[in-house]
Amino acid sequence: MTQLQYKGTGSATGRTGSQYWHSKAAYLGVLPFLFFTGIFLLYPTWNVVSGAFKDNYNNFSATVLKAIFNDPIARHAFGNSLELSAKTAIIGGILGGFFAWAIATGKPGGVFYKVAVAISSALAQFGGVMLVFAFLATFGFNGLVLTFATRFLPTTFLADASWLYTMNGLAVLYTFFQVPLMVLVFLPTLENLKPQWREASDALGGKYYEYWLRVGIPILTPSFVGALLLLFVNSFSAYATASVLINLADFLTPLQIATALTSETGGSNPAEAKVLSFFMVIVVVIAMTLYALLRRNVSKWEQRR
């Protein structure tokens, strides 16, 4: 590399000139990545966000946005989505949190620990098509529990598969992947609780429940709430399970979006899909921001993650 090459960069000394030129050229290195993310990530994001403020003829207007905001069907679906996500996050969080505690108090690296973690990892991604089949095989027509219930408990709701297709049924299905997810998220936190805290509490004469009441729960609360937020986002974004089980457009917002996008009866309405998507993004962004703020406090004592 000769000085001649950098003549045009206008620096007085050759060295700084070359460095200046060098760091400018370094920016070219991110171009391929930027090009790719531009196509597959930034363009779709922009498409949704800007599309929320357009009508179906590509003109800027907030009419669709307002109309859907005030639409009772959309509101109902959105409310259902929020309710389902909050419910399953709380139930899954509590069950999964306790189960994580049960795993953490066992022998670390033992058979139960390994199997429980492996099953949780597999089941946390079990949502969707396979999950629906599992529950149809259990509670659906000709399923295990249904057959059992029709013989022994014919008066209970279990003897009729229709409950599976309601909000409560969907909540039971969602909890099935929320519990393992909670285990995966919360187990590292529990394992990072310092044994010294427990020892200190014991040495000062604290009982087991007192340790949890005074030390464990206060210290875990931010992590727990953070985990609940993740679980909330997880089921709020879920589409596959609901779409395979109940394909009713006005039931949940993701289903409504899919119908607006692909309606085969000619009722396709991309503007509506974009507005609904925009509302979903707002909720997720709020939840994730809260999560990030909580994590910042948590990471003071928990270094690992």
Add this chain to the structure above:
Amino acid sequence: MKQTIKVRLWRWTIISIVAFYILVPLYAMFDFSTKPFGFADKGRTFRAWQMIGEQQNLFLAVTRSLITAAIVMALILFLVVPTAIWVHLKLPLLRRPFELLCLLPLAIPAIVIVVGIAPLYRWISINLSESPITLAGVYSMLILPYTYRSLSAALDVVDVHTLAEAATTLGATISRVIFGIIMPTIKTGIINGSFIAIALVLGEFTISNILNFKTFQVVIAQIGRSNGNVAVAVSLASLLFVVFLLLIIPTKKRQGAVLDVDLA
């Protein structure tokens, strides 16, 4: 740790409740898949399990999904990883924007990405290819946050700057520094990323279903419409396969990787 009887009782109560909730549907799947169907059988039958072998579509879909996963991995290896290292080494100013860009997919549910990307894939199917393998593009974006996290964790541990300076002083070119020196030191992070890629591609339903691509999950859903027993058998088989894989992969490496996928 010494445990009182009360604590043990609590522990086993919780374990049995959760185990009951999780194991009953799994057993029900086994029960359902071995139920007789058609006219020929009585009692228990493994015909549904044998019929898995006859599902041509399923094998085509699995092969295509594996090819897609390989492309996603290649994109990570030759595009995302080098860019991450490059930004880390040379462009400290871009670190924050790069991080934000990589974490952006966390704020966008898959169903929303479909809405934004549908016109692009309409264009791709008309002008380039109708193959589901083109989904590699959007899939690599979906796993970007998880790749970024495991990468940045790995890059923070290794002193990349010293390595790069030493290598350059000894005469290595920049591509040699990235591919020959730094990438081998963050191998674990990269392996994690590949694991996530396979899990994501095989498990993805939302995007492929709405865009009408016949991927693994979409084909299972189709089989479910014509033959429930076979679909349940396939589901259980793949679940058991995943659990088996997870048990043989060392815990430390795996936990991080899997943890990350779940938030997808």
